[in-house]
Amino acid sequence: xxxxxVERLAPWITALIFLMLWWLVVKIFHIENFxxxxxxxxxxxxxxxxxxxxIHGLATLGTxxxxxALAVLFGLVLGILVGSFRLVYSSLYPLLIGFxxxxxxxxxxxxxxxxxxxxxxxxxxxxxxxxxxxxxxxxTGFATxxxxxxxxxxxxxxxxxxxxxxxxxxxxxxxxxASLKIAITLSFVGTVIAEIIAGNNGIGNVMLIASSxxxxxxxxAALIVVGVMGVGMYAIFALLxxxxxxxSVRGGGLEHAVGG
Amino acid sequence: xxxxxxxxxxxxxxxxxGVEDGxxxxxxxxxxxxxDRNEFIALVGPSGxxxxxLLKLISGLVKSSQGSVCVDGEIVTKPLKNVGMAxxxxxxxxxxxxxxxxxxxxxxxxxxxxEPKSELKRARAEELLATVGLSEFGxxxxxxxxxxxQQRAQLCRALIxxxxxxxxxxxxxxxxAFTREELWGVLQSLWMRRKCTVVLVxxxxxxxxxxCDTVHIMSxxxxxxxxxxxxxxxxxxxLEMTFQAAFVDLVHECRHHISLGKTS
Numbered sequence: 001x002x003x004x005x006v007e008r009l010a011p012w013i014t015a016l017i018f019l020m021l022w023w024l025v026v027k028i029f030h031i032e033n034f035x036x037x038x039x040x041x042x043x044x045x046x047x048x049x050x051x052x053x054x055i056h057g058l059a060t061l062g063t064x065x066x067x068x069a070l071a072v073l074f075g076l077v078l079g080i081l082v083g084s085f086r087l088v089y090s091s092l093y094p095l096l097i098g099f100x101x102x103x104x105x106x107x108x109x110x111x112x113x114x115x116x117x118x119x120x121x122x123x124x125x126x127x128x129x130x131x132x133x134x135x136x137x138x139x140t141g142f143a144t145x146x147x148x149x150x151x152x153x154x155x156x157x158x159x160x161x162x163x164x165x166x167x168x169x170x171x172x173x174x175x176x177x178a179s180l181k182i183a184i185t186l187s188f189v190g191t192v193i194a195e196i197i198a199g200n201n202g203i204g205n206v207m208l209i210a211s212s213x214x215x216x217x218x219x220x221a222a223l224i225v226v227g228v229m230g231v232g233m234y235a236i237f238a239l240l241x242x243x244x245x246x247x248s249v250r251g252g253g254l255e256h257a258v259g260g
Numbered sequence: 261x262x263x264x265x266x267x268x269x270x271x272x273x274x275x276x277x278g279v280e281d282g283x284x285x286x287x288x289x290x291x292x293x294x295x296d297r298n299e300f301i302a303l304v305g306p307s308g309x310x311x312x313x314l315l316k317l318i319s320g321l322v323k324s325s326q327g328s329v330c331v332d333g334e335i336v337t338k339p340l341k342n343v344g345m346a347x348x349x350x351x352x353x354x355x356x357x358x359x360x361x362x363x364x365x366x367x368x369x370x371x372x373x374x375e376p377k378s379e380l381k382r383a384r385a386e387e388l389l390a391t392v393g394l395s396e397f398g399x400x401x402x403x404x405x406x407x408x409x410q411q412r413a414q415l416c417r418a419l420i421x422x423x424x425x426x427x428x429x430x431x432x433x434x435x436x437a438f439t440r441e442e443l444w445g446v447l448q449s450l451w452m453r454r455k456c457t458v459v460l461v462x463x464x465x466x467x468x469x470x471x472c473d474t475v476h477i478m479s480x481x482x483x484x485x486x487x488x489x490x491x492x493x494x495x496x497x498x499l500e501m502t503f504q505a506a507f508v509d510l511v512h513e514c515r516h517h518i519s520l521g522k523t524s
Contacts, residue, residue, distance in 0.1 A: 148347045148429075155319045156368045156421070157341030166367065170355045247355040247401065 037217040045217035046224060052206065057225045060191055060203040063119055064229075067126025068187040072180065074127070075134025079176075082135060083142025084160070084168060100132045104190060108197040122194035122202065129190035130183035137179035141172020174248040177241035184233045192226055261333060263297035263457055264318055264425070269327035271313055276325065287313045289482035291327075295474075298455040302468035303485075305478030305518065311461040314483070315427050318459060319343055331425070342369055344418030344426040344456075348433040350410035352402040358413050359385050359398035365421040372421060388416045391453070392446050408439035412446060419450060426451075428460045432467065441499055444470050448496055465518075469510045470497055477514060479521035487517040 019039045025031070026038040033041055046053065081088045082096075104125055111121035145167055153163055195204020203222050210218035242249070269291040274284025287310040295301050303311045316322040317329055320339040329336040344365075352361045362385045366372040372381070389395055392412040402410055411431060418426055431447075432440040448471060451458060462468050468475045469491055477487040491510060493501065501507050 146349065146351055148345075148349060149351045149353075151316075151319075151321055152345045152347075152351060152417075153368065154321060154339045155341070155343035155345055155427070156365050157339070157370075158368045162368055166364070167353070170353070173355075245355075 034214045034216045037220055041217040042220035042224060045215070046221035049206075049218055049221060053203075053221060053225055056201055056203050056206045056222075057229065059119075059201045060188075060195065060226070061229055063122045063195075063202060064126050064184075064187045064191045064233075067123045067190060068130055068184055070123070070127040071131035071134055071183055071187065075131040075179070075183070076138055076176070078131075079135045079138025079172070080142060080164060080168065083139035083172070084164065089139070089143070096132065096135065104129050105193050105197065108194050111194070112198040117198050117200055119199075119201075121198055122191045122204075125194035126187040126190035129193075130187040133179040133182040133186070134176070137175040138172050141175035142168045145171055174241075174245040177237065177245055180237045181234050181241070184237055185230050188226055188230045188233075261330070262294040263299070263332060264293070264295035264459075265330040266291060266293040266314070266318065267328050267330070268292060269314075269317060269329065270325045271310065271317065271322070272325045286482040288317075288324075289484055291478075291484040293476060293485055295457055295459065298457055299474065300451060300458040300460070300472050301474045301476060302460045302462055302472040303476050303478060304462055304465060304468050304514065305483060305521065306480045307463060308481050309478045309521075310481060310483030311478060312429050314478075315429055315459060315461050318425070319345070319427055340425070342421065342423050344421070344423035346411075346414045346418045346426075346428050346431045348430045350402065350407070350414045352410055352413060352417075354402055357399050357401055358389070358394065358405065361402065361413060362388060362398075362416045362420055364417060369421045385416070385420060388420055389413070391450060392416060408435055408443065411435065411443060415443075415447060415450065419454070419456075422454060422456070424456055426456050426458045428458065428462075430462055431460075432464075433462070440464075440467070441502075445496075445499070447471060452496060465511050465514045466502060469493075469507060469514065470502060475514055477517040477521060486521045489514060489517070 022039050026036055037045075078092075082092055083089070107128065108121055108125055111124055115121050115124070142164075149167060150163060153167065158166075191202065192204040192207075195202035196208050197204075199205040199208070203226055207219050207222045210216070210222065269288050270286070271288040271291075272279060272284050272286050276284070278284030279286050291310075291314065293303075293314065303314060305311055313322060317324055318331065318336070320329075320336040323337075331340060352358070353364070356364070359382070363381060366381050366384075375381070386395065386398060389398055392415060394409060394412055394416070397405060397409065397413075402413070405413065414431070418428075432443050435443065444467060460468065460471060465475075472491055474488055474490045476485045477489070478484065479486045489510065493506065493510075
């Protein structure tokens with residue numbers, strides 16, 4: 001087996017080993033299934049409840065993507081501002097960090113008071129949890145532009161807009177895509193938290209109801225659904241990243257630098 | 261009136277009141293400099309003497325604390341437009357190929373900016389790349405080129421919009437000796453082909469004497485111009501000339517001025 005093949009199979013093998021360890025632990029210690037179900041029971045629940053899980057899974061996915069889209073938009077604009085204006089940076093950054101330190105789960109009840117039970121608090125929680133990495137990364141991309149490069153543009157008579165469009169945005173794209181991979185997974189966390197605390201549908205709501213019925217295998221089936229969706233979205237953004245920012249990854253062994 | 265006229269410039273980093281107690285730095289003090297149109301000059305001096313600062317003053321990127329800078333009869337109060345600049349780092353955009361990097365100024369400077377992206381502009385970039393020996397490399401990405409080739413590309417970018425002033429801040433400082441001397445020739449022929457006013461900051465005296473019409477020597481901080489030496493050698497100058505007595509004497513003379521400036 002060649003190296004590339006091993007690398008492709010490795011994550012599947014790791015997942016398999018993890019499931020086997022899980023199964024072994026349950027068997028060896030005779031753990032009851034309302035405490036920790038075996039993976040077989042979890043997958044059985046996944047199969048038995050496949051329709052409700054699919055419907056609620058799609059609801060969670062929709063909510064997550066809505067919160068994520070807001071986070072990307074807001075994060076991009078704020079990141080550009082924070083990264084390109086010193087004053088915005090120094091005035092806003094402490095507030096942002098303070099805000100990010102607040103546990104978002106604690107905000108969900110407040111959001112429910114404002115917007116009622118349902119999808120909107122979940123979208124907002126997903127947004128709140130995931131915008132921060134986008135802001136920080138985009139701002140870093142902008143703030144680390146070589147000053148000489150800005151000088152070159154300035155003495156050509158470039159406007160601020162020129163500098164953002166020609167240098168800032170392309171330069172911060174690798175940072176931006178890296179942040180998307182973090183933000184999408186955080187966005188799932190935010191949605192599910194809000195659904196558990198105050199949802200009337202979605203995977204989080206399924207988990208809440210299942211656990212109050214002591215249907216722990218279903219809780220784990222729901223967790224698997226969230227995990228798989230997270231990995232799937234991550235993979236999509238990783239793919240986009242290599243498409244759009246290939247320049248930031250040198251070589252790839254295709255061509256070599258020429259001397260002279 | 262000279263094309264560039266720097267008159268009695270003081271430049272302080274920090275508060276003027278801080279110069280005494282050391283919280284601020286007096287980078288330039290009572291500095292004067294005159295440059296003719298299409299003259300090629302060098303600023304040389306010990307490190308930290310404010311050479312690069314003086315360069316930025318001329319371009320308008322830095323404001324003086326006292327005194328004035330005039331370019332083409334007008335006092336410089338904000339960054340000039342239509343200036344070419346090149347640095348020790350090539351600062352090429354890694355997401356653009358070499359040709360598009362060279363074309364960058366044409367997307368910003370008028371009147372080219374308003375013109376559509378045309379074959380004409382492309383041809384202009386190709387022609388310039390050919391004069392520095394990069395005709396085959398327009399489609400390459402910057403990281404695929406060696407340091408010397410990146411510097412050639414940077415020179416093309418600095419010149420494509422036919423600037424009236426070219427400001428060079430140790431452009432060959434990071435290169436090995438052979439590549440550096442080769443690029444002296446490249447720069448000289450570029451300049452002889454399309455004349456513009458060039459201010460070169462360097463700490464390499466042979467480079468200054470090889471390339472320039474006048475070498476201005478600066479003192480240690482706070483910097484000011486303590487001697488100016490015109491270089492009467494005929495052009496085009498060749499590397500062979502750098503071993504001849506006339507050239508070596510000029511380099512020695514400049515070095516002597518620098519050592520005087522360090523002790524004063």
